[in-house]
Amino acid sequence: MKLYNYWRSSSSYRVRLALHFKGVPYEYVAVSLLKGDQHQAEHRLRNPAGYVPVLEVEENGKLAVLSQSVAIFEYLEERFPQKPLLPKSLVGRGQVRALAELINSGIQPFHNLSTLNHLKALGVDDKKWAAHFIDQGLEGLEKLAAKTAGRFLFGDDFTWADCCLIPQLFGARRFGGNVDAFPLLLRVEQACLALPHVQAARPEAQPDAQA
Ligand SMILES: N[C@@H](CCC(=O)N[C@@H](CS)C(=O)NCC(=O)O)C(=O)O
Incomplete structure (x- = not known):
């Protein structure tokens, strides 16, 4: 499996x-958003929208690419159910998805690089915005x-919602x-930052991390 991504991308x-x-x-596999690698033809073949992350996976001996982090969560959950990132109850699963979606569609798009660049071009104070x-x-x-939190955003188990929260606070x-x-x-x-898997995923721990 290959993850095309960038250290600082939430x-x-x-x-x-x-x-x-x-x-x-x-x-x-590092795709430098600073250098504009996401716009190169090679990356546009992986994701025509010109965004990271992209996960390359193999199925029946064939390679395929997946984009959109939440769609990738869905794929990983179904392919590797042994360590679940969603609770068992149906309502709980809906609530975790809602927490994740609030971040995915309700916050992150407002500070995405291309959004901020366009605002700058329009003469808007992008940072304030x-x-x-x-x-x-x-x-x-x-x-x-x-309404849902325990030790983590949903109860006492680490879920998708926490996978979205930690990067969102980093971005904030x-x-x-x-x-x-x-x-x-x-x-x-x-609570999340105390976990070894969170430490391993942190931007600063990635091979393309710049000071
Ligand atoms: N909803 C998408 C958002 C992807 C996205 O916005 N990626 C950003 C980095 S966090 C990006 O590649 N931006 C490049 C650009 O705006 O040029 C996802 O969850 O994967």
């Missing part, structure tokens, strides 16, 4: 967390998680979000 970080949690070995939507999204997440700090306003999220982050 969506890439999500997939690394899921792979490390499940103990699935993979080859790390991103911080506004990050804080608004995290506020919703803090309240939603108050980069883009000026006021993370200190969200004590529950920070408490869950501390």
Whole structure:
């Protein structure tokens, strides 16, 4: 399995967390968003949208590529069910998906690189804009998680929701979000950062990490 990704990309970080949690070995292939590798023809063949992450997998002797971190979670959950990242109850599974989706579609797109570049080109204060939507999204997440959290965002088991939270807080700090306003999220982050698989997936631990 090959993961085309970038050390600082929050969506890439999500997939690394899921792979490390499940103990699935993979080859790390760096796609530098700083250098614009995501726009090169070679990468556009893997993902025509020009985003990371992309996971290359093998099925029946054939290689295939998967994009979209949450779709990749779904694939990994079905292929490697032994260490689940979703709870057993149907309602619980829906709630974990909702927490993850709040981040995936409700926060991250607002601070994606191409979004910020376009805002800059329009003469908008991109940093202020991103911080506004990050804080608004995290506020919703803090309240939603108050109904479900234990040690982690959903009860006492590490789930997809945590795979999205940790990278989102990393991104929030980069883009000026006021993370200190969200004590529950920070408490869950501390619990997650104590786990070896989380440490292994951290941006700073990746081969392409730059100081
Ligand atoms: N919903 C997608 C988002 C993917 C995405 O936005 N990736 C960012 C990095 S976190 C990217 O590749 N940005 C490149 C660009 O905007 O040029 C996912 O979950 O995989």
